[in-house]
Amino acid sequence: MLVYFLLATPAMNDDGFYYEGFTESLAKGKLDFKSFYGFQGLSFFAVPIFWLTGSHNSIIIASVIFSLLSIPLAFLVGRAYYGSDKAGWYFLSLFLLIPYPYTTMFRGFQESALLFFILLILYGSFQNKNWTPLTWAIGGIVKPFALALFPLWLKKILNRKRIIWIALALLIGAVYLGTSYYQTGHLVNNAAINSYQGNFDTGNPPPLEESFVPSIKGYLRVGANLFLSFRKILISPLVIILGVLSLWFGKSLKLRKEIILSIILNFFLVGSLTFSFPKYLLPMVALFALAAMPYLMKYFWLRILVIIDSFFVFKPIFDHFGHNFWPSFYLYLFPLFLVFIIFIVLELTRRKTKSFKTTT
DSSP: OHHHHHTSOOOOOTHHHHHHHHHHHHHTTOOOTTTSOSOOHHHHHHHHHHHHHOOTTHHHHHHHHHHHHHHHHHHHHHHHHHSSHHHHHHHHHHHHTOHHHHHHGGGTOSHHHHHHHHHHHHHHHHTTOTTHHHHHHHHHHHOGGGGGGTHHHHTSOOOHHHHHHHHHHHHHHHHHHHHHHHHHSSSOBOSSTTTTSSOOOTTSOOBGGGGBOOOHHHHHHHHHHHHOGGGOOSSOHHHHHHHHHHHHHOTTSTTHHHHHHHHHHHHHHHHTBSSOOGGGGHHHHHHHHHHTHHHHHHOHHHHHHHHHHHHHHHHHHHHHTGGGTOSOHHHHTHHHHHHHHHHHHHHHHHHHHHHHHHHO
16 A cells, blocks of 8 residues: 555645645744634644655645554454454455545545544544543544544543543643634634635635534435445445444444444534535444444455445546546556455455364
8 A cells, every 4th residue: 555655646735735834834833723724633743744854745645654554553443343353354445445535635635644543533442542532632633523433432431541531632622722713713714614605715714613504405415425426435335334234233233322323423513514525424434334344244245246336436536536646547446456355365264264164
C-alpha cells in the first residue's frame, strides 16, 4: 500500500487548501481559525511534517501516514472484537475495500485520518483502554462524526484513571471550541453549508449551527449515501446489509446495543444536516463492516460477491476523484486485487487445516 500511495500524484483541492493553510500558519506560530474554515484536527499533526519537509502537501503526507497506520490497526480491531487472527485479516480486507478515504486524501481531505481515529476508538473500546476518551476527543476535532462512538466506551467502569482521561478529552474539546469561538464569534467556521447553494463567501463562512436544519430529505440522503453507487458510497452495500442482519439476529455480539446506539447517533447527526456526504457515515460503516464479519468468515461465496460488488464502489470514486491521482484504473484497483489474494490465501489455509484435522 505504501508503493500504491507513492505511485499517486497529489493534487490539492477545495478544503485541502484551508487545512494546509491552517497547518502552515500554525507551523509559523499563528493559530488562525478565522482565516481557515472547517475542523482542523489533522492540521495539528501535519505541523511537524511541515517543519521537517517544508512541503505544501504536508496535510496529504500526514493523511498517508495515518492511512498506513490504519492497516495494522484494522487487523487489531478485528482480532480484538472476535478474538482471532482470522477475523483480523478479514476486517483488514474490508478496510482496503473502503477506497474513499485513501483516495480523497490526495486532494487534502481528512477522512483518512478520521478513519484512523475511528479504528483507534474501536480498538480502545474493545480492549477497555483508559485512554479511549482521548482518542475520541481528537477524532472529534478531525471530524465531529467520530463523537457518535461514545456509547462504546462510556459504560465501562469509571475508575480514577478513566475519569482523568475523560477530563482531558473534554478539556481538548473545550479549548478547541473556545479558541475558535474567541477568534470567529461562533464555535466552528463550517465549510459545507451553502457552499453548493449560490455564492459562497470563503472569507466569511457561516457558523456550524446553521448546518442543522432537520428534514426528511436529510435522512433519505443517509440511505442513498449507503446504497447508491453514484453517490460515491464508502463500501459494498452487501457489507451494509450483512451488518444489519448480523446486528438484528446476532444477540451474542459484543457491545451489540452500544454499536446499534452509535449507528443511530451517526444516522441522526448526518440526517439533520442540510448537506451530507457519504464520508460523514464512516463511523457507522466501520461498525456495519465489523458486524458483517461472521457471515463473511463463514461463507466463501459471500466474500466473492463482496469483491464483485466492491468493483462498483471503486469505479465511481475513480471516475470522480481517483483519475486525478492514479494514471490507470487497473492500477487504482490494486487494493481490490490485494483483498482477492488475501481471501484466496485464507480459504486455502482453512481447507488445508480442515483436511489435516480430518486426516488426524
